[in-house]
Amino acid sequence: MGNRLKLVVAYDGAPFAGWQSQKNGNAVQDFLERAFRNILGHSVRVHGAGRTDSGVHALAQIAHADLPDRSLSAARWPAALNASLPPALRVLRCTWASATFHARFDAHGKIYRYRIWNDRILPPLEVGRAWLVPPPLTFDIMKEEAQAFLGLHDFSSFAANRGTPVEDTCRTIDRVNVRRSGHAISVEIGGDGFLYKMVRLMVGALVRVGHDPSCRGEIEKRLQFPERSPATARLVAPAAGLILVRVRY
Amino acid sequence: MGNRLKLVVAYDGAPFAGWQSQKNGNAVQDFLERAFRNILGHSVRVHGAGRTDSGVHALAQIAHADLPDRSLSAARWPAALNASLPPALRVLRCTWASATFHARFDAHGKIYRYRIWNDRILPPLEVGRAWLVPPPLTFDIMKEEAQAFLGLHDFSSFAANRGTPVEDTCRTIDRVNVRRSGHAISVEIGGDGFLYKMVRLMVGALVRVGHDPSCRGEIEKRLQFPERSPATARLVAPAAGLILVRVRY
Numbered sequence: 001m002g003n004r005l006k007l008v009v010a011y012d013g014a015p016f017a018g019w020q021s022q023k024n025g026n027a028v029q030d031f032l033e034r035a036f037r038n039i040l041g042h043s044v045r046v047h048g049a050g051r052t053d054s055g056v057h058a059l060a061q062i063a064h065a066d067l068p069d070r071s072l073s074a075a076r077w078p079a080a081l082n083a084s085l086p087p088a089l090r091v092l093r094c095t096w097a098s099a100t101f102h103a104r105f106d107a108h109g110k111i112y113r114y115r116i117w118n119d120r121i122l123p124p125l126e127v128g129r130a131w132l133v134p135p136p137l138t139f140d141i142m143k144e145e146a147q148a149f150l151g152l153h154d155f156s157s158f159a160a161n162r163g164t165p166v167e168d169t170c171r172t173i174d175r176v177n178v179r180r181s182g183h184a185i186s187v188e189i190g191g192d193g194f195l196y197k198m199v200r201l202m203v204g205a206l207v208r209v210g211h212d213p214s215c216r217g218e219i220e221k222r223l224q225f226p227e228r229s230p231a232t233a234r235l236v237a238p239a240a241g242l243i244l245v246r247v248r249y
Numbered sequence: 250m251g252n253r254l255k256l257v258v259a260y261d262g263a264p265f266a267g268w269q270s271q272k273n274g275n276a277v278q279d280f281l282e283r284a285f286r287n288i289l290g291h292s293v294r295v296h297g298a299g300r301t302d303s304g305v306h307a308l309a310q311i312a313h314a315d316l317p318d319r320s321l322s323a324a325r326w327p328a329a330l331n332a333s334l335p336p337a338l339r340v341l342r343c344t345w346a347s348a349t350f351h352a353r354f355d356a357h358g359k360i361y362r363y364r365i366w367n368d369r370i371l372p373p374l375e376v377g378r379a380w381l382v383p384p385p386l387t388f389d390i391m392k393e394e395a396q397a398f399l400g401l402h403d404f405s406s407f408a409a410n411r412g413t414p415v416e417d418t419c420r421t422i423d424r425v426n427v428r429r430s431g432h433a434i435s436v437e438i439g440g441d442g443f444l445y446k447m448v449r450l451m452v453g454a455l456v457r458v459g460h461d462p463s464c465r466g467e468i469e470k471r472l473q474f475p476e477r478s479p480a481t482a483r484l485v486a487p488a489a490g491l492i493l494v495r496v497r498y
Contacts, residue, residue: 012373057374078370087376121327124261125306125378127336 003067005077006097007032007046011058012088013239014128018054019061028052028061028089035084036065039072049103049247050110053197055128055239060092062247064103070096109192109248111175114203115241116185130184131241133207139185142210143178146187148220149202150176157222157229158202159195160236166195169226178206188245197236204235252316254326255346256281256295260307261337262488263377267303268310277301277310277338284333285314288321298352298496299359302446304377304488309341311496313352319345358441358497360424363452364490365434379433380490382456388434391459392427395436397469398451399425406471406478407451408444409485418444418475427455437494446485453484 009032017026021033029046036044049062072080077094085091115130117123118139122132156169175190187203205222209215215233222229258281266275270282278295285293298311321329326343334340364379366372367388371381405418424439436452454471458464464482471478 010372010374012376059372059374082370087371088373090370090373092370092372121331121339121341122336123259123308123341124337124339125259125308127261129374 002099003070004097004099004101005065005067005074006095006101006103007063007065007077007081007091008093009048009058009061009063010090010092011061012128013052013055013057013242015086015088016054018056019048019050019052019058028058031085031089032063032065032081032091035081038084039080040068047103049107050194050244052242052244053239056242056244057129058244060246061244062103062107062249064097064101103247106249107247109174109190110194111188111190111245111248112194112199113243113245114187114189114199114237115243116187116203116207116237117183118185119183128240131203131207131238133210137185137207137210138213139178139180139210141213141216142185142187142206145209145216145219146176146178146206148223149173149189153223154226155195155198155223157226157234158198158205160197160201162196169195171195171198190248199242200237200239201234203237203241205233207237208233208235251348252319253346253348253350254314254316254323255344255350255352256312256314256326256330256340257342258297258307258310258312259339259341260310261377262301262304262306262491264335264337265303267305268297268299268301268307277307280334280338281312281314281330281340284330287333288329289317296352298356299443299493301491301493302488305491305493306378307493309495310493311352311356311498313346313350352496355498356496358423358439359443360437360439360494360497361443361448362492362494363436363438363448363486364492365436365452365456365486366432367434368432377489380452380456380487382459386434386456386459387462388427388429388459390462390465391434391436391455394458394465394468395425395427395455397472398422398438402472403475404444404447404472406475406483407447407454409446409450411445415444420444420447439497448491449486449488450483452486452490454482456486457482457484 016028019028021029032046044065046065074094078091081091117130118137152172173191177188268277270278281295293314295314323343327340330340366379367386401421420442422440426437
């Protein structure tokens with residue numbers, strides 16, 4: 001297979017049932033595979049760098065697909081595919097990758113951004129793009145406590161159960177930027193890998209301590225003693241605030 | 250009538266048929282009037298500072314309504330109304346205004362912002378919020394030519410026909426900020442009043458000269474000699490890129 005096409009894909013998560021193929025055909029992967037079928041006349045499997053849940057957005061998800069030939073140049077594939085895709089899903093760029101490239105297995109990490117709106121009312125243009133968290137929320141404490149995530153930790157208390165057990169729950173986080181601009185608070189998190197709902201549980205923990213300063217130190221404890229982490233501490237931030245920003249290779 | 254309530258209203262223009270009441274009841278005004286009726290049990294007229302077209306957004310539209318009494322405090326009205334409104338429409342603040350305050354007649358001016366996305370593909374999260382204008386588009390020329398709008402001019406060649414003729418087509422523009430951030434170009438325009446589709450025609454003219462530098466000086470000529478303005482010069486920017494930012498009182 002020497003015709004492996006690498007795709008950079010962006011989507012608004014709201015209208016889709018997440019990345020992974022669904023029976024109702026409403027996942028991002030389903031739309032991409034149907035777009036390939038419309039052009040090629042037969043099915044092609046599209047492999048993504050990682051699944052995103054329903055409602056989660058992507059600025060640059062990475063995927064690959066094996067094509068029968070190179071009769072269409074890589075530069076022409078985005079427009080060809082976009083013609084069969086809804087505006088909420090766009091193929092931004094395509095390039096030919098080596099036959100051994102794999103969107104998922106070759107990924108060295110990812111960067112996510114989470115958006116919080118800290119006010120009483122969610123502005124209409126933030127609907128589906130931010131988590132409304134009313135005051136009180138102490139930004140400085142969130143920023144300070146977020147530093148505990150940096151480094152190599154066992155994130156098992158920051159993971160939801162996906163059905164299949166994960167053997168190794170250790171991950172390295174190398175970037176945690178907590179920024180404020182007016183009512184918007186953004187949390188950018190980079191790491192070598194993420195467990196199921198890990199970013200949303202991390203942001204949930206930050207909002208918890210931002211709300212209630214008596215929770216200070218809780219994140220550090222949960223990372224040190226995951227098995228002693230109380231269920232009450234596990235707050236999952238809603239999907240709509242989450243954006244997959246970049247996949248690292 | 251001593252119970253005039255002033256409302257600050259925000260909306261995502263996409264799902265509405267503009268501000269002004271429509272037979273199908275799908276205008277912002279219709280939604281607000283229905284929300285009042287749900288609470289009061291009878292109809293109340295809501296007066297806006299200005300009409301926005303279908304697809305145009307508002308960060309802070311101003312409106313007023315005369316209520317039978319003050320049994321509900323002004324501070325409680327936003328939550329009461331928002332309970333009957335879709336998330337794409339929010340009442341941000343309410344205050345009691347003087348009996349002579351009028352949202353439309355007392356407005357001294359408005360500030361609008363227009364968003365252009367200068368690339369080949371519109372990112373999904375920009376759908377309904379920006380005008381996709383592919384390169385070439387020379388930002389510096391747009392910024393320079395935009396200065397011609399400043400001051401008092403006859404804007405009749407930057408107005409669409411609304412059916413009813415406008416006697417005085419002179420308006421004063423006191424703010425024109427053209428900014429770039431990555432692929433996004435924003436045009437912020439402030440003035441003492443705006444004719445029908447005026448901002449969208451102004452932005453259309455800027456995109457025209459950004460595309461084709463030979464159009465330099467056209468804006469100045471159209472303002473000086475509106476009656477000689479060629480129909481081909483009249484490019485209307487789409488509604489989705491436009492936001493009513495603020496009403497001045």
